[in-house]
Amino acid sequence: MTRNTLAPPTPSLVKKRASGPRLWAICCLGLGWVVTAQAQSKDPAAFQAQVWAASCMACHGPDGRAEGTGLAIGGRPAKDLLGKLLGYKSGQLKGTIMHQHAKGYSDEELSRIADHFSALK
Template sequence: MKKIALLLVFLYSLTYAAEYDPIRGQMLSLSCASCHGTDGKSEAITPYIAGMGKASLYQILLDYKNGKRVETMMQKHAKGFTDEELEQIAYYFSNVER
């Protein structure tokens, strides 16, 4: 039983490994503004990402970075960030009000 509890704690810590830094998240998110609008509030055909769930946005960004999702601009863009930086970006946009 103790082994299962320890495994669950370890897996949970991997999911939320990065400590959220709101200033860093905002600075990293500025690179998204040209396509997704200020604070992710797109007024064009690109997706509106403000208020999107942190876990789902983070997974989408990782999928682009790792080639699981194919879209020329996002793949190239996501590859320029570390996983921790993508997590900061996801945290930031998840905290922006829609």
């Protein structure tokens, strides 16, 4: 009689699990929690938008003010930002990674993210 047990993961499997897009996402989420914990708002809805927006900082910079390769989005009109986000989500606009990010949020969540970045002056 044999038991159906799982063997511990080998180092090569562990490496594969923690690499590429997953590792990037884990790092961004970790950074997002640290940053948003410091800037926590008393309004739970505003805090939630800050948490969602924290993952944007990897490319768009702190407070949406990218330096170098990312596009600066802080302080732009919310209507313009939302239009872009919805365009990426629908596939109307092409991007390197934005279409993947935008598809992970509802239209309401994207609106709140756009409002968050728009409020950053």
